[in-house]
Amino acid sequence: MKAATLLILLLLFPPLLAAQERELLLDAVKKSGLPLDSLSLLAVEHSAAGNRALLEVNARSTRIPASVTKLITAAAVFREIPLGTRFETRLLSNAPREGSTLRGDLVLKGGGDPSLLSENLWLLVNRLAQSGIGKIDGDIIVDDSYFDAVLIDPGRDTKRSEMAYDAPVSALSFNWNAMALTIQPGARVGDPARVSLEPASDYVQIHSTARTVAGNSIARLVASRRPTPEQDGDILSVSGEIGINASPFESYRNVSQPALWAGSNLKLYLAYRGIQFGGQVRHGQAPDNSRLLAKIEGRPVEQLVVDMNKVSSNFIAEMLAKNLAARRQPPGSMAAGMAILNEYMAALGLDSTEYALVNPSGLTRQNHLSANALVRVLEDMGRDFRVENEFMASLPISGIDGTLRNRMGQTGTKGWVRAKTGYIDGAVSLAGYIGRGNGERVTFAFLYNGPAPAYQVRALFDKLSSQMVVH
Numbered sequence: 001m002k003a004a005t006l007l008i009l010l011l012l013f014p015p016l017l018a019a020q021e022r023e024l025l026l027d028a029v030k031k032s033g034l035p036l037d038s039l040s041l042l043a044v045e046h047s048a049a050g051n052r053a054l055l056e057v058n059a060r061s062t063r064i065p066a067s068v069t070k071l072i073t074a075a076a077v078f079r080e081i082p083l084g085t086r087f088e089t090r091l092l093s094n095a096p097r098e099g100s101t102l103r104g105d106l107v108l109k110g111g112g113d114p115s116l117l118s119e120n121l122w123l124l125v126n127r128l129a130q131s132g133i134g135k136i137d138g139d140i141i142v143d144d145s146y147f148d149a150v151l152i153d154p155g156r157d158t159k160r161s162e163m164a165y166d167a168p169v170s171a172l173s174f175n176w177n178a179m180a181l182t183i184q185p186g187a188r189v190g191d192p193a194r195v196s197l198e199p200a201s202d203y204v205q206i207h208s209t210a211r212t213v214a215g216n217s218i219a220r221l222v223a224s225r226r227p228t229p230e231q232d233g234d235i236l237s238v239s240g241e242i243g244i245n246a247s248p249f250e251s252y253r254n255v256s257q258p259a260l261w262a263g264s265n266l267k268l269y270l271a272y273r274g275i276q277f278g279g280q281v282r283h284g285q286a287p288d289n290s291r292l293l294a295k296i297e298g299r300p301v302e303q304l305v306v307d308m309n310k311v312s313s314n315f316i317a318e319m320l321a322k323n324l325a326a327r328r329q330p331p332g333s334m335a336a337g338m339a340i341l342n343e344y345m346a347a348l349g350l351d352s353t354e355y356a357l358v359n360p361s362g363l364t365r366q367n368h369l370s371a372n373a374l375v376r377v378l379e380d381m382g383r384d385f386r387v388e389n390e391f392m393a394s395l396p397i398s399g400i401d402g403t404l405r406n407r408m409g410q411t412g413t414k415g416w417v418r419a420k421t422g423y424i425d426g427a428v429s430l431a432g433y434i435g436r437g438n439g440e441r442v443t444f445a446f447l448y449n450g451p452a453p454a455y456q457v458r459a460l461f462d463k464l465s466s467q468m469v470v471h
Helices: 003-012 014-031 066-080 118-130 258-272 301-311 314-328 334-347 371-382 388-393 454-467
Strands: 039-047 050-057 088-093 106-109 140-143 178-184 194-198 204-208 211-213 222-227 234-239 241-243 249-254 281-283 291-297 368-370 417-424 427-435 441-449
Touching (some): 014 039, 014 050, 066 334, 066 368, 066 427, 178 234, 194 234, 258 281, 301 388, 314 334, 368 371
Parallel strands (some): 106 140
Antiparallel strands (some): 088 106, 088 291, 178 249, 417 427, 427 441
16 A cells, blocks of 8 residues: 555544554564564554554563663663763863973863864863963873773673774773774785874884785785783784785774873874973872863763764763763762663653663663663653754664664655664664654654574564655
8 A cells, every 4th residue: 555545544544544554564574574572563653643553562572672772871861961061071280380381290081071082182282282381291190080990881792892882981081992993005015014093192002914915805904902911002913914906994993991092192192282291191080189271071962862873882872871870979880870771761650571771882682671661762752842852863864874874765764764773693673753744753662682684674674664654
């Protein structure tokens, strides 16, 4: 049945067509080949006439949700942290000044900002220079005491990775605690490969034996990151071969000591700005009598939620969870942050059997959610004028951006679905909102756990979503 015809019939014969629409959706589920007991599905239409379920399969049974967990993180953040809030990074010192010389240590104190990037750190250094400081006699002290010292949440998947998605979390974090690695062929066959990092601070030691060979292959390249024996930086080892005609190989690797990573890049930027510094970078805390020398503010919290949801950033999710905790009582811990997320779910009146949350990003098999619990969260955000637009704007848009950029882009569906995706091995999810041309909205949550390939599950979820876009 064509969508336009369905819309007309829905308007003329709503009870009859509502039943027919439910049958069509359930039929699509049955024809997918996925066992019904592997799914938890719920789609609810909201209209002036009231709410009605369009699809309901094991809606109150829990499944591993993967990254749709970030919807709850976003909702808790919007409930706890006022819009417009920005997290600060500061330069402090209790040392005296003699002319342009700071006669002591410079403290870089983190305030839990996930958006401290190269351009922000450069701005911070410029503000220090504008204050008249041109030389630092002491050390750089990195202070990450606003959060606890646990860098990797034990609730995460226990399998560790050196890739950027598994980055550690610290109150003093820089460039998402990841470094950009580029490997390029040398000028001639037999030359060493060219290995570079951005930023190029002395936090990382590069050990490379990679060589340039004929052809255009990068298949034999191997790169790995490990902490130094002193735990004061990282060693990046590169080996193998790259073809002389190969395109540059690019990869993002996380760092093991985020606060020292930030401090080492501060040292690099001081040199770029011409501020003299010959000391060390080390951990510590700002003395109580420290004075403010310069500060920068990060992106507003509503933009951080956009950054988290559009690309499904595990790093931002965990940073925000610890910020939730730290705002109540520093140092912020993941356990305290997760207590706030679970507190939010309880406040919705949900039965405790429908949710269990141990990690805010979904990078875990310990989280469990029902489709009904997710729909309740989406409904809560969707009816709150204060945050509805910001929450909606954070979600990927079908066929347009984020993790839905290459999904549901067909005519009639493109732009009509705003939803958070989720995936870890054996768990696929999708939850959000579907617009209908008659001005109504569908709130939905689809969860699957099982051995089926992810593409098969996504195909079903996309088909269901597209089928509910009625023009």
